[in-house]
Amino acid sequence: MFKARTAFVSPPAYAGTVEFVWTVSGPAPLSLPHDGLDYDHYADSQVIPLVRSIAAAAGWSMENLDEKNKARRNFDEGQMDLFA
Numbered sequence: 001m002f003k004a005r006t007a008f009v010s011p012p013a014y015a016g017t018v019e020f021v022w023t024v025s026g027p028a029p030l031s032l033p034h035d036g037l038d039y040d041h042y043a044d045s046q047v048i049p050l051v052r053s054i055a056a057a058a059g060w061s062m063e064n065l066d067e068k069n070k071a072r073r074n075f076d077e078g079q080m081d082l083f084a
Contacts, residue, residue, distance in 0.1 A: 018031075019031070021034065021037060022037065022038050022041045022042065023035040023036060023037055023038055024036055024037075024038045
């Protein structure tokens with residue numbers, strides 16, 4: 001009878017976890033000095049999708065949130081034109 005040999009492969013050694021934050025200049029390691037946080041990114045990618053799913057489950061209208069979000073974006077874009 002033939003016996004197959006298997007080699008034990010150890011998992012790679014990890015030096016640790018690198019935590020990142022999203023800044024106005026893009027992602028940056030939390031442990032290093034970085035620019036201010038990009039709150040719009042966090043709102044758009046984390047908060048608004050959560051609110052949308054809760055609103056859909058509760059049967060709420062999203063028109064009010066969409067209008068406020070659009071108004072915020074228009075205001076931000078208008079403010080950035082001042083620096084151009």
